[in-house]
Amino acid sequence: MGEYTGQTRILVAVDCIIFGFDGSDIKILLVERDLAPDKGKWSLMGGFMRPNESPEDAANRVLQLRTGLNNVYMEQFRVFGKPDRDPVERTLSIAYFALIDIQQYQQQLVSDNHPEWFLLTDMPDLIFDHAEMVKLALKELRYKAALHPILFQLLPGKFTIPQLQALYEGVYQTRFDDRNFSRKLLSTGLLVKQNEKDKQSSKKGAFYYQLDQSHYEEKFEKFLNLVPNPDKFF
Template structure:
């Protein structure tokens, strides 16, 4: 087999930043590392790219191994290649972030990796440069959510307007005027009001809504910008 002569081989890894939303707050899915170095410390789910798979295929494999999920929203974030990022061997890591509905898929998590959901505000220290990966993923998600309805990947099929407001407020760590937020939300025409209510949070209850999938797909790029000047919310 033909190879380039005089070149040093390096490892390529994939790390998955898995975000979830439980109806009230955002969480990050972490595992306890099962081998040295940094054994039993908290880590993103990751692994090495195998010779027979692409980087995207490796990311999807790793996500499925941990959550049992396929065909969820996931996109490539950034390549991390600092010389000393892994103390064992020179390893270049390609980071991805994924969005999943916690309530729907929590029972499918693999027990092998001791996976646990952590609220953003209670996140433990992570190994290597994984903390930097998470902050960059938050930044990307905040910016994209201001332009497209990407956050609906985190919600169940039926949801309430208070849940939607909590979804946006939690990501941007701010508070929006309820009446103004609901008015902008419904003006998109993307939502179908249901007959039933969620009465868990109050006696009066809040009507459930569903996303109109046909309009969602055709108007994805034209989604109303809920967050003006999203750059002010970005982490620096």
């Protein structure tokens, strides 16, 4: 097979913005960079795409190799390609955001590169344009969450309404009215109340709920009104 003559080679990388929820706070997973320049500084999960890989294959490989995580929800959302974004070589980055339940995957994290969870409001300085990636990934996540119950990917199989409210408030960095949020949530018909209660958060306890997967497709549009005035977040 021939080559295109007179063309400059450009590297292609993938970067994964991993959002997690620990039951009370929304966080982001970062690692210490192991390459110069900026070795030892905080970075997103990233790596170069191999010639025989699709972007999705590369993102999954990088995620598994650098964190030990696999089979998590991941979605491509943007390509970052400013000519000077990487000071070493001309590099395009295909960015993905991933959503995981921290409590479910915490024990799987590998120790290489010292992965650490940070609050979105308390992130350290990041290398290159990674801070911009996080900002735009959060914007995309907010947009998706206002149209679709995508944030359930961050929850365990059973959860309480206060936990779900804390998740939405963390993603949107705002406060929702307790009664209105609960009323809108239950009116979707997508939550199945369990007999069991979470007694850790209060003496009275809060009932656990599960997502009704059998009616998910037909009822998910009722989540459209869950976030008041979503346009102000974009």
